[in-house]
Amino acid sequence: MNEKTRKTAINAFGTICMILIALILGGILVYLTGNSPFEAYGAMLRGAFSSPQRISELFVKLIPILLMAFGVSIAYKAQLWNIGAEGQFIMSSIAATAVALYINIPIPVRFILSFIASLAAGALYAGLAGYLRNRFGANEVITTMMLNSIASYFLMYLVNGPMQDPTTDLSQSPLVPESMFFARLIGNYRLHIGIFILLAVTIMMCFFWKSSVGYRINLIGQGEMVATYAGINVKQTVMTTMMISGAFAGLAGWIETFGIQHRILDGIAADYGNISTIIALLGSLNVYGIIASACFFSVLLCGGASMQRMTEVPYSVVNVIQGLIIILVIARNMFADRLPQVSHKEKKG
């Protein structure tokens, strides 16, 4: 077993331990609410796996969260803390729906245009934060967070105003033309052809860090000095990174619009922004780690929703588990980074 596999194995083991600790702490919280933790987790597992329809839901959930986690992981690798995936997702679904509803061109062309508009909306919205950082030194954590709020108010404005479905009082737009819906794969289950897009992107991601753009993004993550010495235009790469990162959220928004919602509505992003951040960090920004983490989260989210329906346990337990996982992961990463450093110094001394 070489050094790299050994490290990966230790890393994976550490991640599983973190998840277990978070689940145990979550179990204690469930106990505090006066319920049995075993029953709660049992309900969660049954809710996730007990029927083909539920398994289909797992994949439905996996599509947006895995795509967005890939997207933010690219930015994080470059030490660009894009926490704006949520806003980028919202802007993209607005763009997708607007093209589908208001641009009267043949459906196939409209479909392609909506795809381009979605990716562009996500990329440009993230690119705006990249531009503000490059040009003015504005901290991207704060700008992307503010852009999230702005995007959700913009969505609320649209679905209660100009884009509201005239036939209802609900905060939602009319449905997009039915011929634009993604085809479903198995009978009436919600699983749709978007899963193939996810598959294609996942395969692409396996090679991303070996590509020249991936290499450059990785280098600016090592520090501006390193990248500059390597002859990389840092500002340009910051823009590229942010825009690629945003385009992933854009793609997720496009798929969610035509695959699941078929319209825009208030709250369409469903906390995907935070979740994608947790998944990316839990997976140590590694492609395979992210895939595994996203699968775990898909079970946690789908199972958590049915746990709330079947037992007295509130869904917020799931939110707490998410939060615990991220704090534990942050603490773990530091251990991993610290230990070799210490031994290195000792050797020297």
Next chain:
Amino acid sequence: MGSILNITFFVSLFAGMIRLATPILLPALGQIYTQRAGILNLGVEGTMLMGAICGFIGACVTQNLWFGFLCGILAGMIYSLIMAWLSITMRANQVIAGIGMNILASGLASFIYRLVFGIRALPAKITSFQSLKIPVLGDIPYIGTIFFQHNILVYLTFILVPITWFILERTTYGLKIKAVGENPRAADSKGIDVARIRYSAVLVGGAYAGAGGAFMTIAYLNTFTEKVIGGFGYIAVSVVIFASFQPVRAMFGAMLFGLASALQLRLQAHGVGIPSQLLLMLPYLMTIIALVIASGKAVFPSAYTIPYSRMER
């Protein structure tokens, strides 16, 4: 539009500005300590949320607003202890640690609310602090209404501005904070315990943030919702950068945001033709603009966001 721009409009606008500046000024003042010590605590948002929920529960359970306020402060300190541990002891990346703190807080806060209050049709409510009219000054026309007819927490917050300035500029504690933020190695060689000063600075910041959160639930909205902080923590961080880490400038920065929020509320109340959702964007847009203006010029502490270790050089 012309008809609403009368004197009553401006008086209530500016009074609202002072009131709404408070929940931004409080955490911002606290973050001045933290950031001057070299720690960027982006977890203020989450810390405020913990202060908001614990303050609200404290006030609800005991029916004593001051006890609730104290609960908020304590909750802020305890919660920020996690941030201090992650960023100082574990030397974690402060940006990730802050984001993680906010995610955990949003889960914890809604869980605690559910645990204490269960599911109810109407949200739990409390009776808030009465507004306290300052004698003589409060009677001055217009000026009195704008500045001297608020609840006591508003006055206390504004009194903290000179106190914060004094502590940072005129006491040894303030000097130590600046020393560990500028040059921790030199501070260490002078016998200052870097970790201890940084821990205390994060805790002070947490206390202020917890107080700011409690202000929202027990002295402003009088109820708790998951969105009660709504980005105020991030706004406070950008106010600190906008103010170049100076308390007095932070006060003006917070008032600017108070003005934006108050303007948004006033315009909505007057039913101006602008949809409310677009007006609600105003404070967030202003935060971005403020960062754009200030980030290039602000002089950051030299050891900003850099963990300190004796072993490395």
